[in-house]
Amino acid sequence: MDAMPSLDASTLTNRQAPWDSFDAEAYLKHNYRSLRADDRQILSAVRDHFAAHFAGRSLPGAGLRGIDVGAGTNLYPALAMLPWCGSITLFERAGGNVRWLRSAVQDYGANWDEFWEVLRRQPAYLTVVEPRTRLAGAVEVVQGDLFTDLPERAADIGTMFFVAESLSAAYVEYRGAIDHFAAALRPGAPFAVAFMENSLGYEVGDHTFPACKIQRSDVLAGLQEYAADDLKVSHIDVPGSQPLRDGYTGMLLALGRLRD
Ligand SMILES: C[S@@+](CC[C@H](N)C(=O)[O-])C[C@H]1O[C@@H](n2cnc3c(N)ncnc32)[C@H](O)[C@@H]1O
Incomplete structure (x- = not known):
């Protein structure tokens, strides 16, 4: 019998990639066991972006509706939205990540404490006295495909x-x-979107996942038509001793708000 041809990750489309085999624990350990210098830079910038956006604004009593798309095993985007949100949807395709998220948000691990410490340097976050309880009460984990199942105009x-x-x-x-x-997103909604620059793919556990090689101009090309004029895209260098993937040249962070 002929051997099955192995899939070449550099050509995989979203439907072809092995999301059901995404190893949540391996991804968590590789990326978020402790706070990296590049994530610290991103987290600080996202914190300041959201705090500046909401400074002096009154919010509805029940709080805003937040969404993190493709949450994986990363809780820091949700933590960064927490002071303003009554509910946060963690939207994710891979079953292993969905199971990890449903369990983790009930009482998140001690590794996330140093992420929260960075957020607490901005006074808006001091209104959240017990982030573990607040996150557990706010989060709903939704399994779905962002290409077909994302609710439209639903998030603030x-x-x-x-x-x-x-x-x-x-x-x-x-x-x-x-x-x-x-x-x-709803018109006017502030957002933060992070990217790997020039990535050609990545390993998680025993599987290889695809990436599309993009640069700053591609981030601008993707977001400019939706964003208000104050869209900012910054580059975050790879910390010297800690590359996360082969070949990538850093991270890109887009901060802005949807056009009214
Ligand atoms: C590189 S991981 C990023 C995870 C996380 N956001 C982070 O910051 O580390 C890519 C994520 O996108 C998710 N994903 C891939 N295709 C998706 C789709 N069609 N709809 C929703 N999520 C998807 C994967 O399951 C995975 O969690």
């Missing part, structure tokens, strides 16, 4: 971290993911 604040460029090798799907993320 949103994040999507290392997803649009890390779900397919196809540029059209990179752009499609941004289109669907933008469609999930």
Whole structure:
């Protein structure tokens, strides 16, 4: 019998990639066991962006509706939205990540404490006295495909971290993911979107996942039509001794708000 041809991650589309085999624990351990210098930089910038956006604004009594698209095993985007949110949807395709999220948000691990410490340097976060309890009460984990199942115009604040460029090798799907993320936000909603720059793919446990090689100009091309004029895209260098993937050249962070 012929051997099955092995899949080449550099050509995989979103539907072809092995999301059901995404190893949540391996991804968590590789990326979020402790706070990296690049994530610290991103977290600080996202914190200041959201705090500046909401300074002096009154919020509805029940709080805002937040969404993190493709949450994986990363809780820091949700923590960054917490002071303003009554509810936060963690939207995710992979079953292993969904199970991890449902369990983790009940009483999140001690590794996330140093992420929260960074957020607490901004006074808006001091209104959240017990972040574990607040997160557990706010989060709903929803399993779905962002290309077909994301509710439109449903969120007042949103994040999507290392997803649009890390779900397919196809540029059209990179752009499609941004289109669907933008469609999930309400006009005026502040957002933060993070990307791996020039990534060609990544290993999680025993499997290889695709990425689309993108740069700053691609981030601007994807978001500019949806964002208000104050969109900012910054580059975060790879910390010297700690590359996360082969070949990538840093992270890109887009901070803005949806056009009214
Ligand atoms: C590189 S991981 C990023 C995870 C996390 N956001 C982070 O910051 O580390 C890419 C994530 O996108 C999710 N994903 C891939 N395709 C998706 C789709 N069509 N709809 C929703 N999530 C998807 C994967 O399951 C995975 O959790």
